[in-house]
Amino acid sequence: MSDDRRLDVLRAIVQDYVRTSEPVGSKALLERHELGVSAATVRNDMALLEDEGLITAPHTSAGRVPTDAGYRLFVDRLSSVKPLTRAERTAIQRFLDGAVDLDDVVARTTRLLSSLTHQVAVMQYPSLSxxxxxxxxxxxxxxxxxxxxxxxxxxxxxxxxxxxxxxxxxxxxxxxxxxxxxxxxxxxxxxxxxxxxxxxxxxxxxxxxxxxxxxxxxxxxxxxxxETEERVVLSGTANLARVGSDFPTSLSLVLDALEEHVVLLRLMGGLTAGDGEHVAVSIGAENAYVPLQTTSVVTSRYGVAGGLGVVGPTRMDYPQAMASVRAVARYVAEILDG
Missing domain, CATH: 3.30.390.10 (Enolase-like, N-terminal domain)
Structure with a gap:
């Protein structure tokens, strides 16, 4: 199996599973995607992807779902983060430009990120240090x-x-x-x-x-x-309840972890590197804090003062989340540095 075809099959599985939350079979892949190969070839490719630990069968059905390693390869092989549309960028700018003070900037930012990504938005107040x-x-x-x-x-x-x-x-x-x-x-x-x-x-x-x-x-x-103690603000925790099937046994643990702001600050501090052009993604077991190992975290830094991002299930629309986090971080930096 060629690397390019393997990535095409993995990409199709990730996209379908994120959209439907249902295990993906070879028949569905052929119907929804122009892979240019036979059903037997797709089944063989899926078997090899499973052997490599990139997809797995959640039960005895013919469908497969991505593993943490599969999501990681998918994210790492994104050629670039697709920019938001002009309309989306304009909406972000107008919404954030209406803020009257720092507290309002933070509140608007978390609400906006949660709305754009349908995940839990997290924002660290600008660090006084x-x-x-x-x-x-x-x-x-x-x-x-x-x-x-x-x-x-x-x-x-x-x-x-x-x-x-x-x-x-x-x-x-x-x-x-x-x-x-x-x-x-x-x-x-x-x-x-x-x-x-x-x-x-x-x-x-x-x-x-x-x-x-x-x-x-x-x-x-x-x-x-x-004011040396850092502060974080959350928005959209109800979004986790809407995808409760992604957390069959761990939703309460995830919600408890999100209430621990010290944990979030450490998580943000460890992931937010570079500036608003850089987006960091931590997937599943890559998160050091055990209760968050059923989640993925997408973060970026705004200016040099703090970080923001989203937390959600590993079954996440990574391109959309990364583009939204990057765009919002840029605008927040412009507002606070202006």
Whole structure:
């Protein structure tokens, strides 16, 4: 059997099984695909594919289904990821462009990915550890209270209100000077490096004003410290219930695993390499976390700040999922980097 014909038969089996969820026989292959060979040749090719561990018989019927190894070969031999149509790309852009803030971007992205792929969509919030400071705003809010607003390059905003121990009603110049000094030191700096640079701000102000500067430095440090824990958002878990036959004994385990955000973050971190042009696919037993070994995970990175992707059964429309994940990652990166 030639490699090209073997791949043609395997590709046809994968496509039919993904579409119908029914084991695929040689007769169906000949009816649905122009393979250009006889029924006997297709049966022989299927037997050889089974010997190679690429397809298997789920029961005593004549039909065969792909194995994890079969899906892997199918994905690896995709000549390219088929781009979405112009209409699909326009719809994605319009939907995401309507977002009003970072939370809305994340919520819209997961809903969109779930809708496009009919899988569970997962998105990691932009990682502060890989982000930079865009701007720090200081706003007196009455008495001795000062609001400190940290704006990150990804659009993420954190704020704290602190009591600086003195009335700021007549301290506009002090607040303006601190704002200027803080941004001069930390704007454009990696968030992980910002706290140490605040020491220079404290040292540079008049000794009488240092308690205020120390309060600002402490609040910024707390904001960064509290946000070191990464966050993920899910959408479309109900899609798994619609394909419950793909998880005859493991659906509850998969759902439990999806609730463990630490697991998802590790999974995303391990798979999201490169940028929005690169799509990573982990199939079945390739997933290190046992409860997810009946699933496949398709992910990509948006910019350098985080990852997004979909989780679903191994009987997944891989070309569609990969194209959708790649396209959405591109648009999210444009929005957050813009």
């Amino acid at each position: 890989r982000s930079t400071v865009r701007h720090v705003e200081l706003v007196p809010v009455g008495g001795g209270r000062l609001m400190i607003v940290l704006i990150v390059n990804t659009g993420r905003v954190e704020q704290r209100v602190v009591d600086v121990g003195r009335d700021l009603a007549d301290a506009e110049d002090l607040v303006a000077d601190l704002r200027s000094r803080v941004n001069a030191e930390v704007a454009g700096l990696a968030l992980t490096a910002a706290p140490t640079r605040m020491a220079a701000v404290v040292d540079a102000v008049d000794p009488l004003d240092r308690p205020v500067a120390e309060s600002v430095a402490a609040a910024l440090g707390e904001a960064l410290q509290e």
